[in-house]
Amino acid sequence: MKRRSTIYDIAQEAGVSAKTVSKVLNHKPGVGADTRRRIQDIIVTMGYYPHYGARTLRGQRRNCVGVTVAPPLEVVPLSQDFLLWLFAKLSEVFSSQGAYLAFDMAPRLGKNDVGDYGRGVWERLYDVCLIVGPVPVNDTILPRIHTTGMPYLVIGRLDALPECSAAHVDFQEGAYKSTRFLLERGHRRIALLSAFEGYQAGLDRVRGYEEALREYGVPLDQRLIQYFDPTQGRLPDVLATLLAPPGVTALVESSVSEDSEALYQAAAQTGRAFGKELECVVWTYMKDAAVLPEAAAHLWAPVRESAIEGIERLARWANGDIEGPIHVNYKTVLTDADHHLAVQKPKRIFDLL
Numbered sequence: 001m002k003r004r005s006t007i008y009d010i011a012q013e014a015g016v017s018a019k020t021v022s023k024v025l026n027h028k029p030g031v032g033a034d035t036r037r038r039i040q041d042i043i044v045t046m047g048y049y050p051h052y053g054a055r056t057l058r059g060q061r062r063n064c065v066g067v068t069v070a071p072p073l074e075v076v077p078l079s080q081d082f083l084l085w086l087f088a089k090l091s092e093v094f095s096s097q098g099a100y101l102a103f104d105m106a107p108r109l110g111k112n113d114v115g116d117y118g119r120g121v122w123e124r125l126y127d128v129c130l131i132v133g134p135v136p137v138n139d140t141i142l143p144r145i146h147t148t149g150m151p152y153l154v155i156g157r158l159d160a161l162p163e164c165s166a167a168h169v170d171f172q173e174g175a176y177k178s179t180r181f182l183l184e185r186g187h188r189r190i191a192l193l194s195a196f197e198g199y200q201a202g203l204d205r206v207r208g209y210e211e212a213l214r215e216y217g218v219p220l221d222q223r224l225i226q227y228f229d230p231t232q233g234r235l236p237d238v239l240a241t242l243l244a245p246p247g248v249t250a251l252v253e254s255s256v257s258e259d260s261e262a263l264y265q266a267a268a269q270t271g272r273a274f275g276k277e278l279e280c281v282v283w284t285y286m287k288d289a290a291v292l293p294e295a296a297a298h299l300w301a302p303v304r305e306s307a308i309e310g311i312e313r314l315a316r317w318a319n320g321d322i323e324g325p326i327h328v329n330y331k332t333v334l335t336d337a338d339h340h341l342a343v344q345k346p347k348r349i350f351d352l353l
Contacts, residue, residue, distance in 0.1 A: 005046040013046070014039050027097060065094050065318075066126030068104040068117045070135050070142075070156070071199065074231045078132060079346035082304070089308065090130070093315045102126055118145050121152075128318045130311070131155065133168075134201035146325070151318040153310050153326055155303070158200055165317075165325030167310025169301050171201050171254075174332035175208030178252045178281040178299050181334060183216045185279065185296065187250035190224065191242045195255040197227035205254050224248065228255045235259055239266030243278070251280040253291075256301060258284055259345045260292050281334070290339040297336040306330040 007025070011018045016035065023031050024039045031039070067090070069076055090101055104120050118141040120126055133156020135142055143161050145152055157168040175192070182190050192209045196202035206225060213220055226242045228235055235257055243251065243266060253263065263274065263282070272278045279296040287300050310328045317324040 005048045007048075010039065010042050010046060010048060013042050063098060064100040064102050064126035065090060065128045065130065066102045066104060066120040067130045067132065068120060069132045070117050070139070070154070071133070071196075073105070075196065075199070075229075076132060076134070081346060085304070086132075086307075089311055093311050094128075094318075097315070097319065099128070100126075117141060121145050121148060121150060128152070128314065130314065133157075134196045134199040136199055137203055138198075151314060151324055153314040155307050155310065156200060159203075163325060165314075165327070167306045167326065167328035169303050169306055169330050169332060170204075171301070171332070172204040172208040172211075174283070174299055174301060174334075175205040175252065175254055176212045177208075177332065177334045178254065178283075178297070179209045179212035180215070181281060181297055181336075182250040182252065182279060183212060183218070185250075187279065188216075188218050189221075189245070189247040190218075190250040190252060191245075191248050192225045192252045193239060193242055193255050194225065194227050195229075195257075197229065202227060209252065221245070228257065235262035236265035236269065239263065240269040243267070243270045243272070249278060250296075251278070253280055253282045254299075256283045256285060257345075258286075258291050258343045260343075261345070263292050284343050286341070286343050287333075288339055289341040289343045291343045293338070293342070297334055298339060300333040300335075302330045302333070 007018050007021050011021045014021065016039065020031055020035070021039055024036050067086070069078065087101065102120065102125060104117070117131065121129055127150060129145065129150055129152040131142070131152065131154040133154055135154060135156045135158045137159070139158055142154060142158055142164060146161060146164050152165055154164060154166050155168065157166045158164055179190055179192070192206070194202050194205040209225070210220060223245050224242070226238055228238050239262060267273050267278060274280055274292060274294040280292065281297045281299055282291045282295045283299045283301055284291050285301055285303055287302070290298050306328050310326055313322065313326045313328070316322045317326060
C-alpha cells in the first residue's frame with residue numbers, strides 16, 4: 001500500500017517549514033502568494049488530505065459544523081425548503097474553511113422527551129454548533145453548551161439564558177403589534193392561535209397578546225388562546241374551536257402554519273367568512289406575501305433573514321475574527337397592504353418522514 005503523504009513531505013518538497021504548510025492548509029495569513037500557490041500545487045500533486053481523525057486525537061479542530069434540533073421534528077417549523085436552504089447556506093459560509101457538515105436528526109421519542117440535542121457537543125463530533133429552535137422553556141442543554149466555550153448559535157432564544165449566542169425574531173413584539181392592530185380597529189374579542197406550547201417562542205407570543213389587551217383594558221379570556229400541535233389534531237378543527245366562543249370577531253393566527261385552506265375550512269365550520277365580519281392577522285415567514293388574501297393584515301417574521309446574519313457571524317467567530325457570543329434580534333413587519341404573492345402550504349419535514 002502506498003504510504004500516506006504527510007505535511008512534512010509537502011514541506012520538504014516545497015522547501016519550506018511544516019508551519020508554513022500548516023498555514024496554507026488552514027487558510028491562515030503569513031504566506032506569500034507565490035509560495036502559497038506552489039504549496040497548493042504540491043498538495044494536489046501528492047494527493048494530500050488532512051487527517052482530521054488525528055487532529056481530533058490531539059485535541060485540535062475537527063473542522064466540522066454540527067447542526068442539531070432542539071425540539072422533536074414534529075414540533076419544529078422545519079420545512080423541506082428551509083432544510084435545503086440551511087444546507088446550502090452553511091455550505092456557502094463555511095466552504096472557505098473546508099468544513100464538514102453534520103446534521104443530527106436523531107429520532108425523538110415524543111413531545112415530552114426531546115432527547116439530548118447536545119450529544120454531538122459532548123462527544124466532540126464537531127467544534128461549531130448550530131441549534132435550530134424553538135427552545136423549551138425549561139431547557140437545561142443550551143446552558144451546558146454555552147459553558148463549553150464552543151462557537152455556537154441557536155435560532156431562537158431562552159429567557160433563562162439571555163446571554164446565549166442567538167439569532168431570533170421578537171415574537172412577543174409581533175404578537176403585541178398584531179393584537180394592537182385589531183384592537184385599534186374596534187375588536188375586543190380577539191382569539192390567538194399560537195404554537196410551541198412549552199417553548200420560548202410560544203410563551204413570547206402569549207406575552208405580546210396579553211400586553212396589548214392590558215393596554216386597552218380588555219379582560220383576558222383563556223378560552224381565546226389555543227396552541228396548535230400537529231401531532232394532536234387537525235388545524236381546521238383547532239381553529240374552529242378557537243372561533244366558537246361568543247362574540248369573537250378577530251383572530252391572530254401566529255402558528256405560522258401558512259395553511260390558507262385550514263383557515264377557510266374553520267371559518268366555514270363556524271358559519272362565517274374572513275373579511276369585515278371576521279378580521280384576522282396572519283403570520284408568514286415570507287416577505288411581501290399573503291397566506292390569506294382576505295386578511296386585514298399580514299405579519300412577516302424574518303426568521304430566515306436573522307439566521308443568515310447569525311450564521312455569517314458564527315463563521316467569523318469560529319475563524320477567530322470576532323468574539324462570541326453572538327446576538328442578532330430582528331423585528332417583525334406588519335402591513336395591511338395587498339400582496340399578490342400567495343404562500344403555498346410548506347411541506348414540513350415531519351410530514352415527509
